[in-house]
Amino acid sequence: xxxxxxxxxxxxxxxxxQQYKSSVSLVAPNNKRRLEVIVxxxxxxxxxxxxxxxxxxxxxxxxxxxxxxxxxHSIAAQGGINAAKNYQNDGDSVYRLFYDTIKGGDYRxxxxxxxxxxxxxxSIIDQCVAQGVPFAREYGGLLENRSFGGVQVSRTFYARGxxxxxxxxxxYQSLSRQISTGGVKMYNRHEMxxxxxxxxxxxxxxxxxxxxGELERHAAxxxxxxxxxxxxxxxxxxxxxxxxxxAAWRAHRRGAAFANPCFTQIHPTCxxxxxxxxxxxxxxxxxxxxxxxxxxxxxxxxxxAIREGKKSPLDLSEEQRDYYLERIYPSFGNLVPRxxxxxxxxxxxxxxxxxxxxxxxxxxxxxxxxxxxxxxVISARYGNLFEIYQKxxxxxxxxxxxxxxxxxxxxxxxxxxxxxxETTVPGCFALxxxxxxxxxxxxxxxxxxxxxxxxxxxxxxxxxxxxLAKEIRTPKIDTxxxxxxAAEKEVRDRINHLLSANGNQSVESFHRRLGLIMWxxxxxxxxxxxxxxxxxMIRELREEFYRDAFVPGTNExxxxxLEKALRVADFMELGELMCIxxxxxxxxxxxxxxxxxxxxxxEALRNDEDYAYVAAWEFGGNPSEPILHKEELVFENVKxxxxxxx
Amino acid sequence: MKITLKVWRQGGKYKGxxxxxxxDNVKEEMSFLEMMxxxxxxxxxKKEQPVAFEHDCREGICGTCSMVIDGQPHGPxxxxxxxxxxxxxxxxxxxxxxxxxxAKAFPVIRDLVVDRSAFDRIIQSGGYxxxxxxxxxxxxxxxxxxxVASMAFDAAACxxxxxxxxxxxxxxxxxxxxxxxxxxxxxxxxxxEAKKRAQAxxxxxxxxxxxxxxNVTACEAECPKEISVNNIARLNREYLGSVFASExxx
Numbered sequence: 001x002x003x004x005x006x007x008x009x010x011x012x013x014x015x016x017x018q019q020y021k022s023s024v025s026l027v028a029p030n031n032k033r034r035l036e037v038i039v040x041x042x043x044x045x046x047x048x049x050x051x052x053x054x055x056x057x058x059x060x061x062x063x064x065x066x067x068x069x070x071x072x073h074s075i076a077a078q079g080g081i082n083a084a085k086n087y088q089n090d091g092d093s094v095y096r097l098f099y100d101t102i103k104g105g106d107y108r109x110x111x112x113x114x115x116x117x118x119x120x121x122x123s124i125i126d127q128c129v130a131q132g133v134p135f136a137r138e139y140g141g142l143l144e145n146r147s148f149g150g151v152q153v154s155r156t157f158y159a160r161g162x163x164x165x166x167x168x169x170x171x172y173q174s175l176s177r178q179i180s181t182g183g184v185k186m187y188n189r190h191e192m193x194x195x196x197x198x199x200x201x202x203x204x205x206x207x208x209x210x211x212x213g214e215l216e217r218h219a220a221x222x223x224x225x226x227x228x229x230x231x232x233x234x235x236x237x238x239x240x241x242x243x244x245x246x247a248a249w250r251a252h253r254r255g256a257a258f259a260n261p262c263f264t265q266i267h268p269t270c271x272x273x274x275x276x277x278x279x280x281x282x283x284x285x286x287x288x289x290x291x292x293x294x295x296x297x298x299x300x301x302x303x304x305a306i307r308e309g310k311k312s313p314l315d316l317s318e319e320q321r322d323y324y325l326e327r328i329y330p331s332f333g334n335l336v337p338r339x340x341x342x343x344x345x346x347x348x349x350x351x352x353x354x355x356x357x358x359x360x361x362x363x364x365x366x367x368x369x370x371x372x373x374x375x376x377v378i379s380a381r382y383g384n385l386f387e388i389y390q391k392x393x394x395x396x397x398x399x400x401x402x403x404x405x406x407x408x409x410x411x412x413x414x415x416x417x418x419x420x421x422e423t424t425v426p427g428c429f430a431l432x433x434x435x436x437x438x439x440x441x442x443x444x445x446x447x448x449x450x451x452x453x454x455x456x457x458x459x460x461x462x463x464x465x466x467x468l469a470k471e472i473r474t475p476k477i478d479t480x481x482x483x484x485x486a487a488e489k490e491v492r493d494r495i496n497h498l499l500s501a502n503g504n505q506s507v508e509s510f511h512r513r514l515g516l517i518m519w520x521x522x523x524x525x526x527x528x529x530x531x532x533x534x535x536x537m538i539r540e541l542r543e544e545f546y547r548d549a550f551v552p553g554t555n556e557x558x559x560x561x562l563e564k565a566l567r568v569a570d571f572m573e574l575g576e577l578m579c580i581x582x583x584x585x586x587x588x589x590x591x592x593x594x595x596x597x598x599x600x601x602x603e604a605l606r607n608d609e610d611y612a613y614v615a616a617w618e619f620g621g622n623p624s625e626p627i628l629h630k631e632e633l634v635f636e637n638v639k640x641x642x643x644x645x646x
Numbered sequence: 647m648k649i650t651l652k653v654w655r656q657g658g659k660y661k662g663x664x665x666x667x668x669x670d671n672v673k674e675e676m677s678f679l680e681m682m683x684x685x686x687x688x689x690x691x692k693k694e695q696p697v698a699f700e701h702d703c704r705e706g707i708c709g710t711c712s713m714v715i716d717g718q719p720h721g722p723x724x725x726x727x728x729x730x731x732x733x734x735x736x737x738x739x740x741x742x743x744x745x746x747x748x749a750k751a752f753p754v755i756r757d758l759v760v761d762r763s764a765f766d767r768i769i770q771s772g773g774y775x776x777x778x779x780x781x782x783x784x785x786x787x788x789x790x791x792x793x794v795a796s797m798a799f800d801a802a803a804c805x806x807x808x809x810x811x812x813x814x815x816x817x818x819x820x821x822x823x824x825x826x827x828x829x830x831x832x833x834x835x836x837x838x839e840a841k842k843r844a845q846a847x848x849x850x851x852x853x854x855x856x857x858x859x860x861n862v863t864a865c866e867a868e869c870p871k872e873i874s875v876n877n878i879a880r881l882n883r884e885y886l887g888s889v890f891a892s893e894x895x896x
Binding site: 052069130139165179242274280392461506558560561 | 756778
């Protein structure tokens with residue numbers, strides 16, 4: 001692999017993107033008609049990218065493993081989308097959004113990319129309103145905003161608790177319009193299983209038709225991956241069941257560097273695990289921490305008694321409760337950032353003071369707020385969340401304190417991309433959660449939707465021209481090229497390998513075991529011994545998987561178990577890389593907490609001297625021997641300071 | 647809890663029949679789909695083909711899960727998708743019938759999985775506002791009355807699961823179509839194309855083989871997002887208005 005070049009334009013931070021747009025190569029309309037682009041994934045990034053490229057005149061082929069592009073997991077985002085509109089006249093600006101994102105990411109993201117994100121954020125809101133997204137409004141008919149996750153301005157636009165759904169439907173409808181014009185050819189129920197590279201450029205994919213099992217070759221002048229994050233490597237997460245890393249991982253194996261894989265976000269307020277059959281975790285919006293107080297019993301005995309049903313939390317007096325966030329972080333209290341709140345919950349549970357059958361949950365108590373404000377006010381603010389909670393747990397949070405525990409929610413790491421959103425494989429682009437670029441080591445609330453749509457609507461339509469302008473003389477790519485044949489054969493061999501093991505254990509059980517290893521050793525807090533142990537365990541598990549997994553049925557049919565097996569196989573390689581990356585990064589920053597690197601008070605200790613870089617891993621021929629490339633992060637506009645919430 | 651399941655199996659070695667499965671260790675905290683996971687895990691252990699069913703987000707928003715449970719799309723709990731239904735809604739010893747959504751326009755793919763792409767084709771025929779990226783004016787340029795935005799949201803909350811079609815004795819898609827027509831027609835941005843949209847979407851709905859609406863309103867009762875049949879009334883107004891008052895007929 002060549003040396004990493006982020007291709008950041010020259011000039012002042014605030015003028016880079018303007019200048020780039022004025023000078024980037026353009027593709028004339030008559031040439032766009034002859035160029036083909038493959039887009040994989042139909043979430044916010046994929047759908048917005050595909051519809052916009054089609055509007056510009058490119059021929060676009062879009063792939064999703066779902067039955068419809070509208071199912072992508074962007075749909076589940078609750079809270080909102082940030083934009084530096086400053087409609088509230090409260091001092092917001094592009095610079096402030098840029099600064100908050102860099103600081104919130106604990107100074108591990110690229111200044112130029114983040115500034116561009118903040119710049120285009122305002123156009124996103126305009127676009128979505130024009131599409132008919134029913135954002136919340138004030139009585140005068142103008143858009144309403146709320147504040148979110150620790151920032152000091154109100155810049156979050158929202159559509160009740162279903163902002164992701166409404167934005168995705170907007171993008172899906174734009175995509176549908178392009179499908180009807182013929183500019184987009186849509187392939188539902190098709191899963192990308194390999195990237196095809198011809199003469200060093202990404203020229204197509206191998207996709208499996210999930211209804212028939214047929215392996216199909218699809219060619220294009222370039223390939224855009226908008227395939228989401230890899231949180232499901234932990235088995236239990238707030239991701240949808242089918243979210244997976246396979247498309248990104250296959251691109252990695254073909255030469256795309258994977259950046260900062262250990263940066264995962266663990267969200268503090270999720271409904272806790274209730275049993276081994278549990279399949280996924282449900283997020284409870286962060287906004288609950290505005291009025292809920294987090295506590296556990298002061299003594300292990302009380303905690304034990306509650307776990308065994310001998311006592312109820314209501315039996316405990318104020319003196320017997322430990323409001324630990326308020327105690328340790330008096331100035332931020334229950335509103336400390338996600339990573340800090342998550343770790344604190346883990347510590348009190350590790351001390352044996354956790355609640356619930358598993359001992360892995362803490363209370364989020366609304367009784368003070370109900371006494372102070374009345375049940376009606378609390379119900380108006382959080383009624384739908386309380387309902388969801390009651391549906392899942394059968395408990396009434398108006399009467400007994402809610403139980404919460406942290407869960408994996410988002411992955412900041414992803415495919416390394418330069419300023420053009422191009423990976424280290426020329427012609428292969430990565431957008432949205434699939435890339436690594438904007439959130440550093442920790443993502444702020446309501447910024448994922450912003451990034452997905454920024455990449456798809458307003459960045460890639462320009463930057464893809466930089467690549468395609470040089471391809472106007474390239475004829476249609478032929479799928480009978482030997483590179484396609486070889487890639488298809490490799491995929492077929494992989495499938496046959498999985499089907500022929502004919503072992504005794506289900507794929508699901510392997511996934512669950514992998515998740516436990518990742519959660520225990522590469523989760524909320526990590527240390528060198530644990531990570532080394534995890535790497536050994538993952539290698540053994542992988543070996544056992546190929547020997548003893550049982551995948552029923554055949555390739556030539558609708559076979560969800562086979563789909564799962566292919567995904568879990570890739571997770572088992574990625575999991576090892578995450579541990580290797582976490583082991584390499586001898587510092588604590590954002591979502592990555594190394595126990596060896598903390599202050600005397602137990603807070604994260606960053607090491608800007610040695611680790612202010614992006615760790616971009618090249619596939620080294622086998623999953624255990626990745627090659628590290630470093631992109632040094634240069635901060636010309638912000639000063640690196642330590643976050644403090646005491 | 648002990649639960650007996652009678653599950654519709656179709657495809658592979660099954661021609662189309664109910665197959666009985668007994669589960670002994672069902673916990674009431676389990677979601678319905680987690681119970682199906684446990685069943686499938688046990689089938690895989692016996693090296694049998696697991697029951698195919700679709701699911702994804704498991705938090706009631708993606709619209710992927712389906713299933714008719716004891717005769718009701720998404721089961722007995724009101725305003726709840728199958729993935730959010732929990733076993734505490736059932737009793738020890740219950741026998742539960744599980745079937746796919748049934749409609750001519752939703753052909754069965756395997757077991758409980760049906761093809762709902764007809765919904766996508768309806769949206770493609772006009773369920774959008776024609777605006778290219780970058781053409782939009784400032785978001786606050788056109789005020790929208792708070793209540794109107796809220797009503798538009800209520801219609802836009804549809805998750806496209808198809809329960810309305812499965813609930814309807816005529817397998818009509820009127821609730822789905824009307825929700826989209828209403829969502830867009832109520833907003834000033836969507837008014838420009840409202841007439842053409844209503845006609846085009848109704849035409850596609852008919853072509854896809856969905857039945858006619860005869861005001862049974864089972865769709866509303868079974869809708870996991872409580873989409874109102876008032877939307878159907880609105881669609882009828884939009885449609886009739888456009889057919890009689892528009893110069894153009896799609």
